[in-house]
Amino acid sequence: EVQLVESGGGVVRPGGSLRLSCVASGFTFDDYGMSWVRQVPGKGPEWVSGINWNGGSTGFADSVKGRFTVSRDNAKNSLYLQMDSLRVEDTALYHCAREIPVAGIYYFDFWGQGTLVTVSS
Amino acid sequence: SYELIQPSSVSVSPGQTARITCSGDALTRQYVYWYQQKPGQAPVLVIYKDSERPSGIPERFSGSNSGTTVTLIISGVQAEDEAEYYCQSADSTGTYVVFGGGTKLTVL
Numbered sequence: 001e002v003q004l005v006e007s008g009g010g011v012v013r014p015g016g017s018l019r020l021s022c023v024a025s026g027f028t029f030d031d032y033g034m035s036w037v038r039q040v041p042g043k044g045p046e047w048v049s050g051i052n053w054n055g056g057s058t059g060f061a062d063s064v065k066g067r068f069t070v071s072r073d074n075a076k077n078s079l080y081l082q083m084d085s086l087r088v089e090d091t092a093l094y095h096c097a098r099e100i101p102v103a104g105i106y107y108f109d110f111w112g113q114g115t116l117v118t119v120s121s
Numbered sequence: 122s123y124e125l126i127q128p129s130s131v132s133v134s135p136g137q138t139a140r141i142t143c144s145g146d147a148l149t150r151q152y153v154y155w156y157q158q159k160p161g162q163a164p165v166l167v168i169y170k171d172s173e174r175p176s177g178i179p180e181r182f183s184g185s186n187s188g189t190t191v192t193l194i195i196s197g198v199q200a201e202d203e204a205e206y207y208c209q210s211a212d213s214t215g216t217y218v219v220f221g222g223g224t225k226l227t228v229l
Contacts, residue, residue, distance in 0.1 A: 004163075035218075044125075044207055045156075045164070047218040061217075095163060102170065105211040105218055107154040109175065111163040 002026040004096050004112030011118045016086050020115055022079040022096030030054065030074040033099035035108065036081045038092035038117075046092075049081060050099060050106065064090070086119045093117075123147065123212040125221035132227040139195040141224045143208030146189055153191040154209040155184060157202075158223075164207065168193060195226070203228045 008020040020036070035050040049070040050059045058070050067085045072078065079096050093116050097108035126144045133139045143153060153171050156164040166175050171191060172184040181196045195202055208221040 044220040044222040045209075046220065100169075102152060104215040105151070107152075107166065107169055107209060108156075108164075109166050109169075111165075113163045 002098070002110045004098065004110060006094065006096055006112045006115040009094065009115030009117045011120060012086055013121055014086060014088055014119055016119070017082070017084045018086065018117060020081040020083065020094055020096075020117070022112060024077045024079070024096075024098075027098070029072075029077040033101065033106065034072065034079045035097050035099050035106065036070065036079075036094055037097050037108065037111070038090075038094045039114070040092045045095075048094070051079070083117070086117075088119050091117060091119045123217070123219050125208050125210060125219055127206075127208060127221040127224045129222070130225045130227065132229055133198050134229045135200060136197055139193075139198050139202070139226055141193040141195075141206050141226065142190055143193070143210075143221050144190045145210060145219075147213040148186070148189050148191055148210060150213060151210045151215065153184070153186065155182075155193045156207045156209065157204045158207065159204045167206075198226075198228055200228050202226060 003025045006022045033052045036048040037045045051070045069082045071080045093114040095114040097111045099106040155168040157167045158164040168184040171186045183194045185192045205223045207223045
């Protein structure tokens with residue numbers, strides 16, 4: 001059974017930093033690209049960042065480019081999101097999700113439950 | 122920026138057919154994917170590549186594509202289908218993943 005379990009969320013002040021983690025199980029982790037997708041209550045999901053199977057290629061939404069970095073440790077079946085210079089508008093539930101590539105983009109066949117990030121003064 | 126437009130809510134009685142639409146200019150060139158999300162749970166993929174159903178998803182879930190509007194169809198709706206449904210696709214260049222705003226399906 002595929003499982004994705006996120007951690008690391010919390011309350012942080014604007015300008016602060018957080019590091020999110022996602023531990024994967026039930027599949028061969030380094031066979032897949034992975035993404036972070038966030039949700040604000042009452043709104044649709046927003047893709048934040050993605051990383052290919054070996055970490056050699058990454059992508060970011062314009063809203064987080066230059067502030068967030070993504071990485072993975074295949075030996076630990078883990079995905080990370082380093083979030084710096086956090087803003088109030090980054091407040092959301094952050095999910096990690098397994099990517100399936102189709103014609104140059106991705107869809108997400110498994111998602112974790114998410115970890116909540118709250119940016120507030 | 123590119124948007125996918127969904128109705129905010131759809132209501133049907135048990136046993137009826139629910140149709141949830143997703144509209145976007147690029148949908149003639151990009152596949153659409155549908156996710157079901159129940160309160161407090163992770164999203165679950167229910168349709169991929171417009172009309173394909175993942176293993177484990179009931180046959181009552183199907184999808185259709187009519188140009189710039191795609192439709193998630195749930196035939197013989199059951200109480201357990203009450204959830205938020207999101208469509209996902211890409212912008213016209215295929216560069217960015219885009220999600221719709223979600224449709225709340227209520228089973229009366």
